[in-house]
Amino acid sequence: MERTQEDVSLDAKDIYKHFGGVRALHGTSLVVKKNKIISLIGPNGSGKTTLFNVVTCWLKKTNPQEKKDETDENQKNKFLMWLTQKFERKEKVEEIDVGHVLFEDKRIDGLSTHEAALTGMLRTFQTTRNWPKLTVLENLLVAPYKQTGESFLNIFFRGKKIKEEERRNTLKALQILEFLEITHIRDQLGEELSGGQLKLLAIGRLLISSPRLILLDEPMAGVNPTLGNKIMDKIVELKKDSTIFLIEHNMDVVFNYSDEIFVMARGKIIASGTPNEIQENKKVIEAYLGADY
Amino acid sequence: MKNKINKFVNRIKGHTELILGLSLALPIILLYLFGLMVTPRKTYMVISTSLVILVFFVGAISLDLEVGSVGLPNFGKVAFFAIGAYTSTLLYNYFGVPFPVAVVIALIVSSGFGYLISIPAVKLRADYFAIMTIAGGEVIRLILQYEQRWLWDPTTNTQTIANLFTARVSTSHPFNKYLSDFGITIFKDLGLGTIFIWELTLLIVFIIISILVYLFVQQIRKSPYGRTLRAIREDDITVTSVGKDVGKFRWQVTTVSAFIAGIAGVMYATLFNSLDATNFTPGLTFQLYYLIIIGGLGNSKGAFAGTTLVTLFLRGTAVREVQNTIKFSLDSDTPIIGSILQILQLELDVNPFNLRFVILGSMLIAFLLFKPAGLIPEPRIDNEKYLKLLTPEERLRSDEAVGVRQSLTEKERIEVEKTEESVL
Numbered sequence: 001m002e003r004t005q006e007d008v009s010l011d012a013k014d015i016y017k018h019f020g021g022v023r024a025l026h027g028t029s030l031v032v033k034k035n036k037i038i039s040l041i042g043p044n045g046s047g048k049t050t051l052f053n054v055v056t057c058w059l060k061k062t063n064p065q066e067k068k069d070e071t072d073e074n075q076k077n078k079f080l081m082w083l084t085q086k087f088e089r090k091e092k093v094e095e096i097d098v099g100h101v102l103f104e105d106k107r108i109d110g111l112s113t114h115e116a117a118l119t120g121m122l123r124t125f126q127t128t129r130n131w132p133k134l135t136v137l138e139n140l141l142v143a144p145y146k147q148t149g150e151s152f153l154n155i156f157f158r159g160k161k162i163k164e165e166e167r168r169n170t171l172k173a174l175q176i177l178e179f180l181e182i183t184h185i186r187d188q189l190g191e192e193l194s195g196g197q198l199k200l201l202a203i204g205r206l207l208i209s210s211p212r213l214i215l216l217d218e219p220m221a222g223v224n225p226t227l228g229n230k231i232m233d234k235i236v237e238l239k240k241d242s243t244i245f246l247i248e249h250n251m252d253v254v255f256n257y258s259d260e261i262f263v264m265a266r267g268k269i270i271a272s273g274t275p276n277e278i279q280e281n282k283k284v285i286e287a288y289l290g291a292d293y
Numbered sequence: 294m295k296n297k298i299n300k301f302v303n304r305i306k307g308h309t310e311l312i313l314g315l316s317l318a319l320p321i322i323l324l325y326l327f328g329l330m331v332t333p334r335k336t337y338m339v340i341s342t343s344l345v346i347l348v349f350f351v352g353a354i355s356l357d358l359e360v361g362s363v364g365l366p367n368f369g370k371v372a373f374f375a376i377g378a379y380t381s382t383l384l385y386n387y388f389g390v391p392f393p394v395a396v397v398i399a400l401i402v403s404s405g406f407g408y409l410i411s412i413p414a415v416k417l418r419a420d421y422f423a424i425m426t427i428a429g430g431e432v433i434r435l436i437l438q439y440e441q442r443w444l445w446d447p448t449t450n451t452q453t454i455a456n457l458f459t460a461r462v463s464t465s466h467p468f469n470k471y472l473s474d475f476g477i478t479i480f481k482d483l484g485l486g487t488i489f490i491w492e493l494t495l496l497i498v499f500i501i502i503s504i505l506v507y508l509f510v511q512q513i514r515k516s517p518y519g520r521t522l523r524a525i526r527e528d529d530i531t532v533t534s535v536g537k538d539v540g541k542f543r544w545q546v547t548t549v550s551a552f553i554a555g556i557a558g559v560m561y562a563t564l565f566n567s568l569d570a571t572n573f574t575p576g577l578t579f580q581l582y583y584l585i586i587i588g589g590l591g592n593s594k595g596a597f598a599g600t601t602l603v604t605l606f607l608r609g610t611a612v613r614e615v616q617n618t619i620k621f622s623l624d625s626d627t628p629i630i631g632s633i634l635q636i637l638q639l640e641l642d643v644n645p646f647n648l649r650f651v652i653l654g655s656m657l658i659a660f661l662l663f664k665p666a667g668l669i670p671e672p673r674i675d676n677e678k679y680l681k682l683l684t685p686e687e688r689l690r691s692d693e694a695v696g697v698r699q700s701l702t703e704k705e706r707i708e709v710e711k712t713e714e715s716v717l
Binding site: 138 | 523531533534536683694695
């Protein structure tokens with residue numbers, strides 16, 4: 001099986017996510033290999049961000065079994081059936097667990113959002129978020145995992161250890177600022193930054209926790225091409241320590257930098273492969289430009 | 294001439310906060326001083342004003358910790374005041390628990406309630422959190438209104454409980470003496486009135502408590518914990534996305550601030566001879582709100598400034614002599630509107646006391662419109678405290694990188710980039 005492979009970072013299998021009648025994800029499966037740049041492309045509304053949200057536990061995946069019941073004609077009798085089940089003490093039909101999300105062989109679906117983030121898998125958002133009233137340096141310093149100074153009692157009793165840790169984190173934050181070439185905005189507040197700087201800051205915020213899997217939701221959106229290429233160059237440098245999984249609409253970037261590309265349409269992965277394979281895939285062209293093209 | 298005006302304007306611009314503060318503080322201080330001069334019980338007025346300032350300062354800090362630091366608009370703060378006050382007083386009055394023990398139990402109960410309320414509340418959005426806390430506060434007040442009937446004596450119908458602790462202390466041995474009995478007669482000689490020892494003791498204890506609470510909250514604010522709280526206030530989704538349990542931070546802060554509100558409640562209770570549920574109406578919560586909004590959200594100094602100003606104003610207006618001196622009457626003799634008042638059979642006395650909430654309300658609106666940051670705004674954070682931790686070399690390296698980019702103007706920067714590109 002795939003899960004025994006050591007070079008797999010993220011393994012998502014049979015993911016369903018329905019919003020009422022809308023089937024955002026319908027049996028999506030994909031395997032992300034370690035230390036690669038993996039891109040996820042697809043038309044608008046194909047479920048890319050939803051997949052990210054499910055994988056990072058911002059949304060709970062739906063169980064398709066339940067949905068089938070609801071669309072069943074017997075839906076009206078559902079309550080009756082439930083009652084009879086209760087009273088006759090029938091063995092409850094065991095819920096079939098459909099699909100899973102594995103991160104480095106550990107099951108993460110079902111974790112709460114912050115627990116999922118603590119496993120070493122961090123994400124950015126499509127609309128860049130930051131803390132406007134904190135300085136750029138502080139924006140980075142908030143992020144590291146499980147700081148001593150974040151536990152309420154520690155702030156009164158473990159001042160020394162906190163100071164040491166703060167020093168270490170500050171050094172690391174400065175290194176990251178240097179790496180991203182944004183040291184000059186170190187002392188500015190989050191609200192004073194430009195869009196491109198915010199994108200870089202969002203990436204920096206992830207890096208300070210040294211995540212093993214980085215999910216980037218449209219890192220290039222609204223960024224001028226020069227800066228976009230710079231961001232991509234930085235991302236390529238990250239490849240040696242972590243896996244990068246990104247959603248992107250800029251095809252030049254996707255085809256130039258990715259090691260593997262997944263194409264999504266209507267909640268399913270319709271194609272996957274190297275950039276060259278994808279470029280020649282008819283299904284992909286269909287999904288993007290319509291069947292008649 | 295024009296130059297001079299410009300110079301003057303520029304000079305003022307740097308000190309807008311100071312000027313604003315003074316223009317607000319001066320009339321209030323003058324009013325208070327006027328009240329102080331005309332009232333016969335001068336020392337009493339000063340001491341009681343200070344006590345009220347300290348009580349509300351602790352309460353305001355408690356509220357500010359929630360509203361200013363984490364962004365949880367708690368509108369039920371008064372409930373924790375009430376729990377602190379009632380628990381300590383009831384335990385002391387009816388169960389004979391020594392007062393310090395009663396206070397400790399009261400604080401535990403108060404923070405316990407804070408925790409209970411936080412369980413459902415931290416999952417709510419800020420506006421729903423406000424609605425829930427205001428409802429919760431009212432429920433607790435209504436329960437406490439007939440607490441004896443609810444809790445242990447169904448036959449009684451009293452709503453008022455005597456504050457035996459204050460009564461006993463103020464009549465027991467060393468505390469019931471005047472300061473002049475101990476040889477310090479300066480206040481009496483100057484004709485400023487007399488000071489009871491228990492008043493003075495209470496003042497000292499209150500000052501110590503306020504300083505301790507201030508330091509406690511300050512410690513929270515400047516720690517990494519406080520930094521994360523600020524981040525949660527700005528955007529909780531990003532905080533969750535980097536692996537922090539926002540709910541945990543929220544319930545901890547709610548509990549801690551309920552604890553502090555409990556302290557304020559116990560302090561508040563000692564100011565009264567008897568407790569009554571009407572002392573704990575939502576109005577008290579709103580009073581705390583305008584203290585911190587006028588003073589400045591998110592820092593304890595602002596809370597202190599706001600509390601001092603508003604309390605001085607309220608106390609100044611409350612002096613009877615002030616009410617009788619600074620006033621004008623509107624009745625049938627008034628020009629222009631006199632006839633209308635005659636028809637309505639109205640006789641109005643306009644004085645600072647009657648207008649106090651109008652004035653406070655206008656102040657609040659003016660602040661929200663023109664200076665939402667308050668009298669003393671939350672200090673702009675600089676990175677100094679982090680950079681201080683580094684060795685000089687490490688720091689110099691980063692500082693240089695900051696300096697290089699800042700010294701370039703935008704135009705030069707573009708040129709540099711162009712040359713870089715052409716080299717490539």
